[in-house]
Amino acid sequence: MGFSTARMPRLRTSWERLEESHHWYAIKANSNLKILQHLRKLGCGAVLVSGNELKLALHAGFDLTKCIFNGNGKILEDLVLAAQAGVFVNVDSEFDLENIVTAAKFAGRKVNVLLRINPDVDPQNSKFGIRNEKLQWFLDAVKAHPDELKLVGAHCHLGSTITKVDIFRDAAVLMVNYIDEIRAQGFEVDYLNIGGGLGIDYYHSGAVLPKPRDLIDTVRELVLSRNLNLIIEPGRSLIANICCLVNRVTGVKTNGTKNFIVIDGSMAELIRPSLYDAYQHIELVSPTPPDAEISTFDVVGPVCESADFLGKERQLPTPAKGTGLVVHDAGAYCMSMASTYNLKMRPPEYWVEEDGSVTKIRHGETFEDHIRFFEGL
Numbered sequence: 091m092g093f094s095t096a097r098m099p100r101l102r103t104s105w106e107r108l109e110e111s112h113h114w115y116a117i118k119a120n121s122n123l124k125i126l127q128h129l130r131k132l133g134c135g136a137v138l139v140s141g142n143e144l145k146l147a148l149h150a151g152f153d154l155t156k157c158i159f160n161g162n163g164k165i166l167e168d169l170v171l172a173a174q175a176g177v178f179v180n181v182d183s184e185f186d187l188e189n190i191v192t193a194a195k196f197a198g199r200k201v202n203v204l205l206r207i208n209p210d211v212d213p214q215n216s217k218f219g220i221r222n223e224k225l226q227w228f229l230d231a232v233k234a235h236p237d238e239l240k241l242v243g244a245h246c247h248l249g250s251t252i253t254k255v256d257i258f259r260d261a262a263v264l265m266v267n268y269i270d271e272i273r274a275q276g277f278e279v280d281y282l283n284i285g286g287g288l289g290i291d292y293y294h295s296g297a298v299l300p301k302p303r304d305l306i307d308t309v310r311e312l313v314l315s316r317n318l319n320l321i322i323e324p325g326r327s328l329i330a331n332i333c334c335l336v337n338r339v340t341g342v343k344t345n346g347t348k349n350f351i352v353i354d355g356s357m358a359e360l361i362r363p364s365l366y367d368a369y370q371h372i373e374l375v376s377p378t379p380p381d382a383e384i385s386t387f388d389v390v391g392p393v394c395e396s397a398d399f400l401g402k403e404r405q406l407p408t409p410a411k412g413t414g415l416v417v418h419d420a421g422a423y424c425m426s427m428a429s430t431y432n433l434k435m436r437p438p439e440y441w442v443e444e445d446g447s448v449t450k451i452r453h454g455e456t457f458e459d460h461i462r463f464f465e466g467l
């Protein structure tokens with residue numbers, strides 16, 4: 091079992107066309123160091139949600155003037171790191187602003203901040219950002235801390251798996267109005283950060299979904315009309331469909347009316363189906379005998395949870411033991427969400443070049459790695 095990256099050429103094209111400086115990659119989607127270095131070389135900045143992600147971005151060599159630290163619960167210790175590193179920081183709430191001020195004092199550095207405004211288009215996202223009726227409070231609070239805070243822009247993030255760019259345009263219209271208001275009070279703000287959240291074609295329906303470039307195109311004129319620098323924060327749309335989880339079939343069984351393909355991969359490596367009931371496309375990859383009977387299967391792992399499935403009610407040829415089975419579109423929020431539940435150690439990751447050559451880009455974890463946590467106790 092293992093994750094393999096960049097298998098499919100269509101993925102690579104989306105990387106080639108990066109309009110680099112605007113793309114700040116959301117590291118939480120997939121934080122493999124080799125992938126980070128690759129995206130950094132293409133010119134991407136980085137979107138960080140923890141102190142460790144900040145350390146990883148430093149390690150991967152990201153330009154710190156193109157990094158932003160986001161989150162509704164940033165802890166003081168991590169904010170101090172962010173202040174010392176000089177990355178942009180989002181202001182998410184009243185207490186968050188207080189903590190950023192404290193961190194700035196501690197680091198002895200003024201922090202460049204963006205106000206994360208909640209444009210209220212997705213109720214799923216309501217724990218993040220500030221509501222517009224509170225905008226004035228935040229502007230006054232920034233004014234009260236001229237030595238600690240410099241307001242440089244406004245940010246919003248609409249949600250995830252968005253398949254149409256219209257709502258980004260609607261949000262951008264709202265956001266530039268906020269920026270007009272903010273500028274009218276004497277702030278020199280230069281950045282509009284419109285967030286991430288573009289979806290991909292998980293269903294392999296052939297739908298042509300907007301790419302980060304299309305998102306930029308939809309808001310380009312508006313952004314130019316206000317002489318702003320645009321930031322977008324794609325995660326999934328840069329990485330999801332260029333990776334897959336490669337599994338082996340352990341066996342096939344039938345319980346009553348239900349048929350199961352049991353594989354070595356599980357919710358431990360890829361939790362999206364269990365967590366969100368998400369669809370991920372599944373295919374057998376070994377040659378199957380032409381007479382293999384096609385049936386409806388649930389594709390499940392060995393983990394002791396009834397939620398441990400990778401796919402439900404899939405029409406597939408009955409596979410022999412040992413057959414290869416691929417779960418597609420596993421590049422985002424799969425390995426980065428993986429656990430070692432049941433002591434299934436996280437699998438290795440591989441990079442596949444255009445010519446088919448394969449390089450390991452992360453070791454598989456071992457039992458020895460696990461037992462090390464207990465050494466000396």
Ligand SMILES: *Cc1c(COP(=O)(O)O)cnc(C)c1O
Pocket residue numbers: 116118119137160247249250251285286287288323324325326327422
């Ligand atoms: C998670 C996140 C992103 C990336 O979202 P995708 O759906 O992967 O594009 C961007 N910005 C913020 C603030 C996020 O929390």
